Amino acid sequence: MHAVRVTAFGAEDVLEYAELPDPEPAAGQVRVRLHAAGVNPADTYVRTGHYAFFTPELPYTPGFDGAGVVDAVGAGVVSVSPGDRVFVSSLGTPGFSGAYAELAVTAAADVRPLPGSLTFRQGAAIGVPCATAWRALFQKAALQPGETVLIHGASGGVGLPATQLARDAGATVIGTAGSPAGAELVRAAGAHHVLDHTSAGYLDELADLAPDVIVEMLADVNLGHDLEVVARYGRIVVVGSRGSLDFTPRLTMRKEATIHGTALWNATAAESAAALAAVAAKLGSGTLAPVVGDELPLREAAEAHRRVLAPGTRGKLVLVM
Numbered sequence: 001m002h003a004v005r006v007t008a009f010g011a012e013d014v015l016e017y018a019e020l021p022d023p024e025p026a027a028g029q030v031r032v033r034l035h036a037a038g039v040n041p042a043d044t045y046v047r048t049g050h051y052a053f054f055t056p057e058l059p060y061t062p063g064f065d066g067a068g069v070v071d072a073v074g075a076g077v078v079s080v081s082p083g084d085r086v087f088v089s090s091l092g093t094p095g096f097s098g099a100y101a102e103l104a105v106t107a108a109a110d111v112r113p114l115p116g117s118l119t120f121r122q123g124a125a126i127g128v129p130c131a132t133a134w135r136a137l138f139q140k141a142a143l144q145p146g147e148t149v150l151i152h153g154a155s156g157g158v159g160l161p162a163t164q165l166a167r168d169a170g171a172t173v174i175g176t177a178g179s180p181a182g183a184e185l186v187r188a189a190g191a192h193h194v195l196d197h198t199s200a201g202y203l204d205e206l207a208d209l210a211p212d213v214i215v216e217m218l219a220d221v222n223l224g225h226d227l228e229v230v231a232r233y234g235r236i237v238v239v240g241s242r243g244s245l246d247f248t249p250r251l252t253m254r255k256e257a258t259i260h261g262t263a264l265w266n267a268t269a270a271e272s273a274a275a276l277a278a279v280a281a282k283l284g285s286g287t288l289a290p291v292v293g294d295e296l297p298l299r300e301a302a303e304a305h306r307r308v309l310a311p312g313t314r315g316k317l318v319l320v321m
């Protein structure tokens with residue numbers, strides 16, 4: 001089979017398209033013939049060897065998320081059968097062989113039915129992004145119906161499902177994007193108000209609409225401003241941050257605001273299972289419909305890693321096999 005292989009940490013060009021032996025499913029594992037894999041920003045951090053949460057053993061195949069058809073099952077697996085359409089969400093599962101590949105093996109618990117209404121490309125956009133959106137909104141911020149939520153960076157892999165889920169939960173949703181195309185997707189995902197985070201003073205538009213909850217994709221840029229606009233007793237969930245900032249702690253006092261950090265890697269097994277079960281239910285009901293943006297062939301993983309960090313996001317970037 002073909003897969004992307006990393007034999008040394010470094011820049012994008014360490015992602016090599018290679019021929020590898022087909023992985024065999026052990027007991028309790030499933031082998032999936034993947035049609036698409038999700039490209040998450042975290043994949044790029046891991047590739048450098050300086051990811052905050054873990055460093056994989058070399059060589060490795062990147063990717064946590066994918067979708068395809070069950071190809072073979074190991075002893076004891078009864079939850080899925082060969083021929084089933086599935087999505088794979090394998091965050092940190094021991095024994096997972098990596099999603100940037102034509103075939104992947106993982107624990108049966110990481111493989112779930114893909115609703116017939118969704119394409120494989122959409123299935124590859126579920127795992128990390130949708131679980132993160134659920135965790136931020138409900139497990140961290142405890143968003144309630146009738147509250148107002150600002151999704152700061154709503155046009156991306158996490159932001160669009162967060163917008164769909166928050167709208168479904170009965171919140172007033174404000175989403176930001178940095179391009180007209182991204183803004184259009186955020187509106188289509190259900191945001192009541194869309195702001196352009198590249199235009200000066202854009203948060204001034206929130207004067208009459210203080211968010212109870214802010215889901216923040218770029219905290220090093222926005223956290224200070226978030227504390228200015230958040231409602232009293234508001235909750236800010238830091239999902240993404242790529243640097244540091246000069247910060248005035250007194251801002252948290254003025255609003256008695258709470259800042260939650262979140263990272264999927266810290267979720268307990270019960271929290272992960274709950275998030276995935278909730279996401280699966282919302283996919284089944286049609287509430288959650290992953291939005292796929294750019295698609296690149298598997299062999300162009302290096303270009304995908306460059307593109308996933310570039311501005312102008314229009315949904316989820318996927319690799320197709």
Ligand SMILES: NC(=O)c1ccc[n+]([C@@H]2O[C@H](COP(=O)([O-])OP(=O)(O)OC[C@H]3O[C@@H](n4cnc5c(N)ncnc54)[C@H](OP(=O)(O)O)[C@@H]3O)[C@@H](O)[C@H]2O)c1
Nearest residue numbers: 041132153155156157158178182240262263264311312313
């Ligand atoms: N904590 C966790 O467990 C976890 C899980 C998943 C992802 N993350 C992190 O969360 C972030 C978003 O992930 P993703 O998968 O959604 O990435 P993505 O698909 O690349 O989207 C990035 C988003 O950030 C937006 N953005 C750019 N500049 C911004 C600004 N100044 N203010 C607000 N938003 C801005 C982009 O908007 P435009 O391109 O339209 O400007 C886009 O909506 C990344 O840093 C990622 O590493 C964390």
